[in-house]
Amino acid sequence: MTDSADVAPTSGNTDSGKSGFLPPALRGYLVAHGSPPDDILVDLAAETAALGDAGRMQIPAEQGALLTILTAALAPSRAIEIGTFTGYSSLCTARGLPPGGRLLCLDVNDEWTSVARRYWERAGVSDRVELRLGPAAESLAALPEEPTFDLAFIDADKQSYPAYFELLLPRMNTNGLIIVDNVLQSGRVLDEEDAEDSPNVLAIRGFNAALAVDARVQVVVLPVADGLTIARKLP
Numbered sequence: 001m002t003d004s005a006d007v008a009p010t011s012g013n014t015d016s017g018k019s020g021f022l023p024p025a026l027r028g029y030l031v032a033h034g035s036p037p038d039d040i041l042v043d044l045a046a047e048t049a050a051l052g053d054a055g056r057m058q059i060p061a062e063q064g065a066l067l068t069i070l071t072a073a074l075a076p077s078r079a080i081e082i083g084t085f086t087g088y089s090s091l092c093t094a095r096g097l098p099p100g101g102r103l104l105c106l107d108v109n110d111e112w113t114s115v116a117r118r119y120w121e122r123a124g125v126s127d128r129v130e131l132r133l134g135p136a137a138e139s140l141a142a143l144p145e146e147p148t149f150d151l152a153f154i155d156a157d158k159q160s161y162p163a164y165f166e167l168l169l170p171r172m173n174t175n176g177l178i179i180v181d182n183v184l185q186s187g188r189v190l191d192e193e194d195a196e197d198s199p200n201v202l203a204i205r206g207f208n209a210a211l212a213v214d215a216r217v218q219v220v221v222l223p224v225a226d227g228l229t230i231a232r233k234l235p
């Protein structure tokens with residue numbers, strides 16, 4: 001499945017595109033002053049970029065570093081990802097897990113996630129990552145409806161974000177974080193006219209508006225990459 005509807009115009013791989021809200025020189029500075037990705041992540045990004053247009057779905061390096069940092073700080077025993085693709089975000093998350101921590105990855109695409117499996121092996125994290133192939137809404141609904149996860153990352157089909165959020169919330173522990181990607185849609189969330197022919201922008205605008213007044217969570221929207229929301233489940 002080529003998830004072309006998911007490819008944002010300014011999406012990019014490790015070196016370009018995403019974080020398009022910043023002038024290129026400033027983004028270069030920001031990247032140069034964060035910890036660099038290691039050889040495994042660099043190779044994964046190169047292999048993903050070689051996929052062409054689809055490769056632009058991968059999160060950029062600085063977002064990957066943020067995922068590792070947040071995961072390590074939160075030390076979740078169980079984490080979940082919706083939208084794994086070739087594995088960049090899952091590898092960054094898996095690397096932040098504490099001993100015994102587990103990451104459940106949901107995706108529909110066998111071909112792309114076979115790349116992820118190779119890199120989990122190479123990075124030595126495959127023992128702590130489980131992949132379930134199939135529509136994520138079905139995989140989520142099949143999980144016990146009880147608080148289980150401390151960290152969730154949503155980065156799949158945008159129109160399903162509200163459904164994913166509702167399925168995830170009862171499965172999150174109090175103070176658990178739901179991290180949501182592409183919430184600024186290259187800035188197009190601002191342009192009401194533009195959204196008429198863009199179901200993704202419409203869906204994300206509605207998702208953002210609902211989340212902002214959702215009393216179940218504390219929310220911050222960050223201008224990281226294509227916009228990153230962090231929602232903390234309140235007691």
Ligand SMILES: C[S@@+](CC[C@H](N)C(=O)[O-])C[C@H]1O[C@@H](n2cnc3c(N)ncnc32)[C@H](O)[C@@H]1O
Pocket residue numbers: 001003006057058059082083084085086087088089090106107108109112134135136137155156157160
């Ligand atoms: C933006 S990419 C994920 C990028 C990934 N997080 C990374 O860091 O490289 C979106 C992924 O969502 C998956 N996807 C799309 N629709 C889906 C669905 N209904 N259920 C599960 N996964 C889906 C696609 O197969 C694709 O791999």
